[in-house]
Amino acid sequence: MIKKHIVSFSGGKDSTAMLLRMVEEKMNIDEIIFCDTTVEFPEIYNHIEEVEKYIKIPITKLKTQENFEYYLLNYEKKKGKAEGQLGYSFPDHKNRWCTSKFKKEVIKKYLKEKYPDEKIIEYHGIAYDEIERSKKNNEKNIQYPLIRWNMTEKECLQYCYEKGFTWKGLYEKFDRVSCWCCPLKNLKELKILYKTYPELWNRLKIWESKTYRKFRSDYTVEELEKKFKREDQQIRLPGL
Known part of the structure; x- marks a missing residue:
């Protein structure tokens, strides 16, 4: 059976380091796939263009027919107790619907249609x-080159910096550059989002006003904003 070597590329430091080193070591690459969640940081889209120019290999960009906002607010649930309810609302630790809707399902469908008779090896x-994350995945067709190379997250970022990729300072602000609207970001990162991306923050507030579940289990977007403002006021008070 013919094998096809498919690189799963998110645009973050780890997948970028993996891709650059695979190219450097002349490993087999039949296709590189990026799944657009439609809520990526603007810097990620620019980074992907830079990587394409650097490796001189086109990157396939996939996305669902509907965007994140549609699934968050308007998708009509078809079964179960929530049948007829509109929107999945914000994802949480128990229901990370965004990962399946924008990545797993999209890639699976694409590969099945394009390579129906080939054996797929994903990287x-x-x-x-x-x-430990890799151990939770039981699919035998997935390989993890970074683990084989003993490359840590810190080493991956440094490797990318040495190649000239900076994400326009995105990793100087955030530990992880997942979707900008992810409720699983820590409070430090959410405060940076509030202060440096006001347009995105305002969009979060609008979304929360239209859905049935608050942004996080511990805070609404409005509560977070008040918290961040209080913290800044305390810093500015004399004698503190």
Whole structure:
């Protein structure tokens, strides 16, 4: 059976380091796939263009027919107790619907249609210090080059910097550059989002006003904003 070597590329530091080194070591690459969640940081889209120019290999960009906002607010649930309810609302630890809707389902459908008779080998950018994540995946067709190379997250970022990729300072602000609207970001990162991306923050507030579940289990977007403002006021008070 013919094998096809498919690189899963998110545009983050780990998948970028994996892709650059695979190209450097002349490993087999039949296609590189980026799944657009439609809520990526603007810097990610620019980074992807830079990587394409650097490796001189086209990157396939996939996305669902509907965007994140549609699934968040307007998708009509078809079964179960929530049948007829509109929107999945914000994802959480128990229901990360965004991962399946914008990545797993999209890639699976695409590969099945394009390579119906080939054996697919996927390459995922999981770093050495996140090896436990790879153990949770039972699919035998997925390989983890970064783990084989013992490359940690810190080493992946440094490797990318040495190649000239900076994401326009995105990793100086955030530890992880997942979807900008992810409720699973820590409070430090959410405060940076509030202060440096006001347009995106305002969009979060609008979304929360239209859905049935608050942004996080511990805070609404409005509550977070008040918290961040209080913290800044305390810093500015004399004698503190």
